[in-house]
Amino acid sequence: MKAYLSSRRKYIREAISGYSFMMPFIISVSAFIIGPLIYAFIISFKDFSFLNPAASRWVGFDNYIRLFSDATFKRALLNTSIYSLFVVPIQLFIALMLALVVDSDIKGKTFFRVAYYIPTVTSTVAVSVIFLYLFKADGLVNIILSKFGIQGPAWFNNVNFALPSIMMMAIWSSVGNYMIIFLAGLQDIPVELYEAAEVDGANKFQRFFKITLPMLRHVAFFNLVMSLIGTFQIFDQAYVVSGGSGGPLDATMTVVLDIYKTGFKDFNMGYASAMAFVLFFIILLLTLIQRLLFKEETY
Missing domain, CATH: 1.10.3720.10 (MetI-like)
Structure with a gap:
């Protein structure tokens, strides 16, 4: 049992160390790539302008249909x-x-x-x-x-x-x-x-x-x-x-x-x-x- 707990603690420490090294990359990718992609996908269904974001309105697939x-x-x-x-x-x-x-x-x-x-x-x-x-x-x-x-x-x-x-x-x-x-x-x-x-x-x-x-x-x-x-x-x-x-x-x-x-x-x-x-x-x-x-x- 002690050997199992010791092995488990070692695994957790290694996992924490690994994710700690990865965290700067994860944060930067999330902030500058994944986040903006999700936000861009959401506003693609809106009539949206950064000059007046509060006036944006949901238009559904109208933007995509308009392309045709x-x-x-x-x-x-x-x-x-x-x-x-x-x-x-x-x-x-x-x-x-x-x-x-x-x-x-x-x-x-x-x-x-x-x-x-x-x-x-x-x-x-x-x-x-x-x-x-x-x-x-x-x-x-x-x-x-x-x-x-x-x-x-x-x-x-x-x-x-x-x-x-x-x-x-x-x-x-x-x-x-x-x-x-x-x-x-x-x-x-x-x-x-x-x-x-x-x-x-x-x-x-x-x-x-x-x-x-x-x-x-x-x-x-x-x-x-x-x-x-x-x-x-x-x-x-x-x-x-x-x-x-x-x-x-x-x-x-x-x-x-x-x-x-x-x-x-x-x-x-x-x-x-x-x-x-x-x-x-x-x-x-x-x-x-x-x-x-x-x-x-x-x-």
């Missing part, structure tokens, strides 16, 4: 979907190719790894400003095009070219991040597999499709999910390029930018919260679909 007839939100969702549809596969393909290059035996591969990764750690605002100058009507890109007899458009001020310009900027600035993850996956593949395949007469393409791609399946799934989440949350580039308006003619309006404008410019925080949760469920649904397609295993 909101032309700006539908345009923002369409822009974001198009942006994601093009950016995700292109940046992952380029990232994989770059990872293969820097994983090979080329000279100066350390330099190339750093060079490809630097845009990732550069501020998105700084990158956006740089691209604004490059893609001006009289910017460097149009000057180069004029050398070939091509009249370049005013990229970010043109309805047809504004969103593609942001796509190019996003691919250039984020591809290095996914390259590093692919590179880690490539270096985790046992060399013996390639040696055995080479002995069996497999060429480079066969080794790539039969060994490299299958072994990178979990890494590719991770990159795909992270890339999809990142593209659906695009805000900085669209805000800087359009000056926060989403123009021209809502050509660069994204869902997160629409949420920002609704909540912090129109001060309709209830409706903005409803937009945010719709975006959350869209991303969750797409992630689950990808999981099924990749048949991702549970570890």
